[in-house]
Amino acid sequence: MPSLPTPAHLRRVWEALDTLPDPTEQRPWPILVSGCMMAWGCGIDGSSYGMERALDKLKGLDNICWVPVCPEHMAFGTPRRMPDLHDGDGHAAIEGRARFLFDDGQDGTEGILAASAQALELAKRERVVLALLTDMSAACGSQVISLGARDASPRRFQRGMGVMAATLDRAGIPVMSQRDHRTMQRLLSRLSPGYVVEPDALDHHEHPWTVAHFGG
Numbered sequence: 732m733p734s735l736p737t738p739a740h741l742r743r744v745w746e747a748l749d750t751l752p753d754p755t756e757q758r759p760w761p762i763l764v765s766g767c768m769m770a771w772g773c774g775i776d777g778s779s780y781g782m783e784r785a786l787d788k789l790k791g792l793d794n795i796c797w798v799p800v801c802p803e804h805m806a807f808g809t810p811r812r813m814p815d816l817h818d819g820d821g822h823a824a825i826e827g828r829a830r831f832l833f834d835d836g837q838d839g840t841e842g843i844l845a846a847s848a849q850a851l852e853l854a855k856r857e858r859v860v861l862a863l864l865t866d867m868s869a870a871c872g873s874q875v876i877s878l879g880a881r882d883a884s885p886r887r888f889q890r891g892m893g894v895m896a897a898t899l900d901r902a903g904i905p906v907m908s909q910r911d912h913r914t915m916q917r918l919l920s921r922l923s924p925g926y927v928v929e930p931d932a933l934d935h936h937e938h939p940w941t942v943a944h945f946g947g
Contacts, residue, residue, distance in 0.1 A: 737934070738890075741914060743905040744905040744911075761859045762798065765801065792923065817880075844894060851904075863907055864895070875888055911935050914934055
């Protein structure tokens with residue numbers, strides 16, 4: 732089964748990983764990360780969704796400086812209703828062509844745009860080299876997100892970015908997701924000299940579900 736074309740934002744991650752100076756304990760790489768992956772209880776139900784497990788192979792490395800952020804918590808607090816993007820992805824929301832709506836119909840577009848701008852300022856201030864974000868989120872997704880409410884039947888998906896991911900991408904900050912396993916292997920090989928890369932690892936756009944859902 733052929734994979735979908737590699738997204739441009741992921742190619743920018745590869746370029747960064749190929750050109751950045753080696754990270755050290757004295758000069759670690761600052762990496763922006765979704766708060767849930769740092770075990771923040773910032774999910775809609777006040778949990779982390781168990782997302783911290785996505786960083787198991789990166790835990791304990793002293794050459795990373797994590798910069799956690801959760802734009803949904805910043806804008807709306809926790810707990811909150813479930814938000815999704817309607818009529819387009821995060822880029823479309825920035826351009827005024829899509830809306831960030833909660834499952835009760837409340838429009839949170841203005842709030843998530845403002846919080847995403849704050850997250851970008853944090854990323855610039857901390858001079859992050861890349862962002863590792865939770866895919867399929869209306870804020871943090873970078874490869875696949877819901878199209879409309881996720882509790883709709885059938886649930887619809889779209890290729891694209893959430894609002895914060897799109898904000899960072901437009902500012903030139905390389906963005907990847909926890910589901911981009913091939914790129915994660917590249918990251919690990921830079922952070923841990925001697926790390927043996929898993930040759931069969933796939934990025935999210937290469938996964939059989941993604942290819943089958945969106946076509947080769």
